[in-house]
Amino acid sequence: MKKPGNYSRILVTSALTYANGDTHLGHIAGSILPGDMFARYCRLAGYDIIYVCGSDEFGTAIEMSAIKEGISPKEIIDKYHFANKKAYEDLGMSFDIYSRTSSDIHSKTSQDFFLNLYDKGLLYQKTEKQLYSEKESRFLADRYVKGTCPVCGFEEAKGDECENCGSALSPLELINPKSTITGDTPVVKESTHFYFPLSKYQEKLEKWIDSKADWKPNVINYCKGWFKTGLKDRAITRDLDWGVPVPLEGYGGKVIYVWFEAPIGYISNTLELFDQKGEPEKWKDYWFREDTKLVHFLGKDNIIFHAIFFPAMLMAREGFVLADNVPANEFMNLEGSKQSKSKGHAILVKDVVKKFNPDSIRYAIASNMPENKDTDFYWEDLQAKNNNELGAILGNFVNRTFVFAEKYFDLKVPERGSLEQIDNVLIESLKSYSKRIANYYESYKFKDAVGETMNLVRDANKYFNDTQPWKAVKDNKERCSTIINICLQLCHTFAVLFNPVLPLTSEKLLEMLNEDKANFSWDKSYEMCLPDGQVLNKPEILFVKIEDSQIEN
Ligand SMILES: [Zn+2]
Missing domain, CATH: 2.170.220.10 (Methionyl-trna Synthetase; domain 2)
Structure with a gap:
């Protein structure tokens, strides 16, 4: 396994989704897509990484929805847990586990946490x-x-x-x-x-955050605002039926407050993941060892929980790893105003995946990710990204390469002969592209990562135009063979470098190239992996044009 900097392994979380409604594109842009892109990049980079998410299923909002709809809270969470899990799968999310806070393992983990602090006399x-x-x-x-x-x-x-x-x-x-x-x-x-006693942890938290020079300014400033006002102790129990019961005699009708219990879901889901794998002790590697890099992805409305409350809880519990980074995103609004499922102003994932290529949705959001300021989702923008970039640049390059391979080379990787300067310049640029894009991922600059990957495809199209294989095929077939070989190698490069944002397309490209996963890693993205003569599969259209009629409401 390769090591991520000074660390040995990575634990990635995306904010738990509250299970009283359908997940929408605001959640995707805020915490889910950046988490998934980062996790996918880390896997390709060869790191030891797990990616954890799930449903947040307790609290008054779920109990109230249930009372209003005349059904039980359990019916509400079952409905939305499974619906959201499926919506995320449909959009290509690659969680190692997507579990739920209503699980027994979560109740037990939260109660143990509570009792640990209680026994130490901290509460x-x-x-x-x-x-x-x-x-x-x-x-x-x-x-x-x-x-x-x-x-x-x-x-x-x-x-x-x-x-x-x-x-x-x-x-x-x-x-x-x-x-x-x-x-x-x-x-x-x-x-x-x-x-x-949150107030007791202020000094420790301030020191900890002062040591985080690489955190986003919005996150640091937000925390400093809280420190300035002074942290206040917070109630961690509630008089409610719907929640994790307080694990002490004589406290019937009281549950652990959801702000305290929900983030413990990251721990209980990790535990559950390794239980399923038959390695019940392994979760400790991720939570108790200092060489674990813990990264929380979330929207700005969740900064307080992940940069102040949860770290203070972990400090109190002792021995747990604290976040290396909390790269919070701002909001992605919908055509000018905030997406809100309670107000019915949101694009639901379950609806949009039925109408459009999931990769096109991911790409449109990633290219406009609210990393440093709020952004807006526009249907016209999805159409433009799909038609003018994914289709016209990436799809076009792959298509014309495969057309040549099929028409003139029997749908096999043609031989790569002697290289000319134009070939060498392009091939040499692959390594620097790959490193640059990796750096963007490592520093949570997803918009730049995606933009730079598409720039490489622009270079590839220019290479195709400049080398004119349609002329070469008539005058110098050997030269044409080299050009198409290189273009096919580039398709492999794209399958790797685009995987974080376009996982389905990446799979299709690998299938078309008839490549197994042996060469599917970041380090192989700039190597000429395809052997001469490799038999290719029939090409598919990667991106279908989105017509005006499809985006008119
Ligand atoms: Zn008022």
Whole structure:
């Protein structure tokens, strides 16, 4: 195995998907596609790497969706866990495991985590007044309550915030509070909760983040903002039915708060992965050894959890590896406004994969990835990327190469004779392209990686035009044979270098070249791997043109 810098192995995570709705392109651009592209690159680079993701299935939002739809929370999460898992598969995502936080293994892992901190005396309890519905026999947390905003007088303010004036609220501050579900007027009752002493970890966290010179400025600045205000201790239990039960006697009706338990999903999913592989101890290599490079991919709304809360939990637990990087993305909006599944303004993955080539969707998002600022998804842009780049540049090059191979060389790799300067210049450029693109992946610059890969195809097309194989085939067949040999070698190069963003196309190219996976690695991307005489398979059209009618709503 090759080593990624000073590390021996890589653990990649994409933010867990909340299982109360269908996943949309905003999630893909924020955390899923960059994670998948990075994981795919790392595998090709020969690193020891696992890629972990899954569904986040507890919390009030799922319980509320269930109450509203008149079904159980379990029915909600089953529906969306499997739907989202399939949507990700359809879009070519290559998780080593996509599991769920409702699994037994996750409950146990979270409870062990909780107990470890409890046994060390790190957690403390605090009794607080809370709203309680006698009719529903439940405490009304956050969004279970609505009422009048004490700041602006808006009558539909939620228990945790007023959407009218933007104030952060607590349910007790609301005037005329009512249960969101039944409209019942709650009473005030006392409840005791466990707290995590986050404030104690501020200094350690600040030092840790100060050592991260290579993190994105947006992530560092966001954390510094929190440090400036001062970190406050946070409740890690809730009065709810739907969640991981607090593992202590006398705490019935209390669960571990989802902010605390969900990120433990990365650990429990790793455990589950190696359990399935029959190596139940191996997960420890990834979580307990300092030479593991842990990378969390996420959208900017999740920075707080991955750069502050979760690392503090891991520091408290001791011995666990902390993130090497948290390359958070900004948002990808939809034609000018934020994608939101709750507001119905989002492109659902399950719909879009039915209409378009998954690779074209991946490419359009990757070329416009919101790495440093918000970007917008436009249907016209998907069409343009598919037709003008994937089809007209990559598809065209592959197509004309195969047309020649089929028509003049019996669908075999023709012999490569003596090389001319134009051949050498191109062949020598492959290594520097490959290194440059690798550097972009290693530094989480996915947009640049994809752009540079397409630049290489532009060079390849120029080579085809300049060498004029259609003339050579008449005047000098041996020369034509060399040109087409080199063009076929380039198709192999593209199968490797495009794999992170275009996995399905990459597979098709390998199939057309009749290549097994022996030469399928980053280091082989700049070598002339195809032997003379290798029998090729019939070419396929890689990208079908997207017509105007297909993108009109
Ligand atoms: Zn307000």
